[in-house]
Amino acid sequence: MYQTRYKPIQRLMFFWLLLIFLLWSLLPVFWTIRMSIMHKVDAFTLPPPLVFETTLNHYGDIFSKTFFGGRFFHYFFNSTTIASGATILSVALGSLGGYSLSRFKFRGDKFLAFSVIASRMMPPIAFAIPLFFLIRGWKIYDTHICLIVIYTAFHAPFATWMMKGFFDEIPIHVEEAAMVDGCSRLGAFLRTTLPLSAPGFAATAVYNFILSWNEFLFALMFTSVKAKTLPVAAVELIGEAGVEWGPMAAMGTVSVLPAIIFTLTSQRYLVRGLTLGAVKG
Amino acid sequence: MVNSLRITLTFSLSAVLLEFVIGLSVALLLDRKWRGGAAIQLIVIIPLIIMPIVVGLMWRFLWNTDWGLINYILTWIGVPMGKINWLGDPTTALFAVIVTEIWSNTPFVILVLFAGLRSLPVEPFESAMVDGASRWQMFLHITLPLLTPAIAVVLTFRTIYSLRQFATIYALTAGGPGYATSVLSVFIYHTGFRYYQAGYSGALSVILLSVTVAFGLFYFKWLYGKIEM
Numbered sequence: 381m382y383q384t385r386y387k388p389i390q391r392l393m394f395f396w397l398l399l400i401f402l403l404w405s406l407l408p409v410f411w412t413i414r415m416s417i418m419h420k421v422d423a424f425t426l427p428p429p430l431v432f433e434t435t436l437n438h439y440g441d442i443f444s445k446t447f448f449g450g451r452f453f454h455y456f457f458n459s460t461t462i463a464s465g466a467t468i469l470s471v472a473l474g475s476l477g478g479y480s481l482s483r484f485k486f487r488g489d490k491f492l493a494f495s496v497i498a499s500r501m502m503p504p505i506a507f508a509i510p511l512f513f514l515i516r517g518w519k520i521y522d523t524h525i526c527l528i529v530i531y532t533a534f535h536a537p538f539a540t541w542m543m544k545g546f547f548d549e550i551p552i553h554v555e556e557a558a559m560v561d562g563c564s565r566l567g568a569f570l571r572t573t574l575p576l577s578a579p580g581f582a583a584t585a586v587y588n589f590i591l592s593w594n595e596f597l598f599a600l601m602f603t604s605v606k607a608k609t610l611p612v613a614a615v616e617l618i619g620e621a622g623v624e625w626g627p628m629a630a631m632g633t634v635s636v637l638p639a640i641i642f643t644l645t646s647q648r649y650l651v652r653g654l655t656l657g658a659v660k661g
Numbered sequence: 662m663v664n665s666l667r668i669t670l671t672f673s674l675s676a677v678l679l680e681f682v683i684g685l686s687v688a689l690l691l692d693r694k695w696r697g698g699a700a701i702q703l704i705v706i707i708p709l710i711i712m713p714i715v716v717g718l719m720w721r722f723l724w725n726t727d728w729g730l731i732n733y734i735l736t737w738i739g740v741p742m743g744k745i746n747w748l749g750d751p752t753t754a755l756f757a758v759i760v761t762e763i764w765s766n767t768p769f770v771i772l773v774l775f776a777g778l779r780s781l782p783v784e785p786f787e788s789a790m791v792d793g794a795s796r797w798q799m800f801l802h803i804t805l806p807l808l809t810p811a812i813a814v815v816l817t818f819r820t821i822y823s824l825r826q827f828a829t830i831y832a833l834t835a836g837g838p839g840y841a842t843s844v845l846s847v848f849i850y851h852t853g854f855r856y857y858q859a860g861y862s863g864a865l866s867v868i869l870l871s872v873t874v875a876f877g878l879f880y881f882k883w884l885y886g887k888i889e890m
Binding site for chain 1: 683686687690691693695699701702703704705706707708710711712713714715718719720721722723727728730733737764768769772773775776777811818821824825827828831832845846849850853854859862863866867869870873874877
């Protein structure tokens with residue numbers, strides 16, 4: 381980062397530009413949270429009232445039998461199970477794969493690394509039809525396993541790539557020292573490299589969890605009741621007569637919370653992991 | 662089909678272009694000392710981690726004709742357009758969808774470009790300073806070329822991911838009104854899972870796949886060509 385000097389007036393302009401951008405980023409989110417604690421009448425009033433009566437009715441509605449047939453917590457549980465399962469699997473695969481790509485030189489290693497990123501190019505919707513027939517054939521339609529397997533398949537390459545980046549930053553000598561002291565290759569990996577890359581590992585897990593937690597397309601196509609996740613449940617709020625705005629805002633707020641909490645826990649490494657490819661080329 | 666392909670390309674290319682311009686500007690703004698850097702970063706990330714389907718629904722409220730914030734703000738700052746039915750009018754629906762896409766994905770561009778800016782070496786700038794280069798010249802001839810890897814990453818992933826965008830569009834307009842916002846992914850979903858034309862839908866999938874791979878290869882070539890220099 382190279383800093384040049386700017387006049388105070390220019391710095392003030394930068395400040396305002398940044399502020400405008402931050403407002404633009406936050407306003408829709410703020411508006412939704414605000415709507416979730418308002419009575420319907422107030423939410424639709426323009427100009428927006430500064431003082432209004434707060435209510436938790438919308439939260440009560442989505443948790444009780446008024447919406448989703450009282451199955452909100454069932455869907456929440458589904459989302460949690462599926463996202464956790466897929467995260468555990470893809471991080472396990474990703475850390476082993478990432479380690480291999482980072483440490484071993486073998487014929488075709490470049491091509492393998494390339495194909496790992498290239499597989500991220502594939503648009504999920506293009507696989508929807510063939511997957512649908514496979515899933516029906518295997519009789520796993522509307523099960524947790526079905527989504528866990530699909531999410532792992534689509535997210536493990538990214539985990540691999542992210543973990544490779546984190547492993548690349550850990551000097552190989554640490555492992556070699558452990559191996560001299562009598563560790564096996566796997567032992568050295570588990571005892572030295574993996575603990576050293578723990579923050580990166582956590583960030584990869586968080587990112588994978590958020591990806592699976594937010595995934596909509598496959599969940600929409602391959603679940604109906606038993607394994608339905610929150611994003612698909614949100615669609616139920618779009619009715620014939622329009623959207624149920626209050627409950628939608630409440631549901632949006634609740635469903636975004638886990639993602640925000642997880643991000644807060646590993647923000648620094650998450651950002652590093654997402655941008656590794658860019659910095660190192 | 663051709664229509665849907667045209668909509669997809671309009672949607673992706675204009676969204677990515679604007680995301681890039683906004684993202685680069687904000688990354689440059691952030692690339693100086695600000696108090697509360699971590700908090701700013703968190704605010705910047707938030708749109709990125711919100712469920713796409715919720716993003717779509719959130720914005721569906723903002724775009725609303727009668728009680729949406731956007732029409733209100735436009736009237737308030739004095740744009741004499743009256744009440745626009747953003748999502749219901751075929752001429753404005755695609756624009757609204759693109760703006761929503763920009764809102765939710767510019768953070769990725771900012772993060773990557775910002776990290777790229779942070780990792781730039783100081784020396785070229787110092788010597789340019791000594792040689793009396795203007796800020797604009799330094800930006801054009803030093804910052805941009807050195808930032809190429811980050812720019813390539815951003816453009817590659819944003820293009821690929823915007824080509825497959827489904828959830829926000831589904832929540833905003835479900836492809837309508839008519840076919841005004843039916844990008845390929847929405848169109849594939851409709852033909853395959855609403856009208857049960859598996860064959861047609863499969864053929865469309867192949868087209869989407871080819872378009873994505875074509876863009877991907879183009880960027881890859883560009884990216885690796887630059888790095889080996």
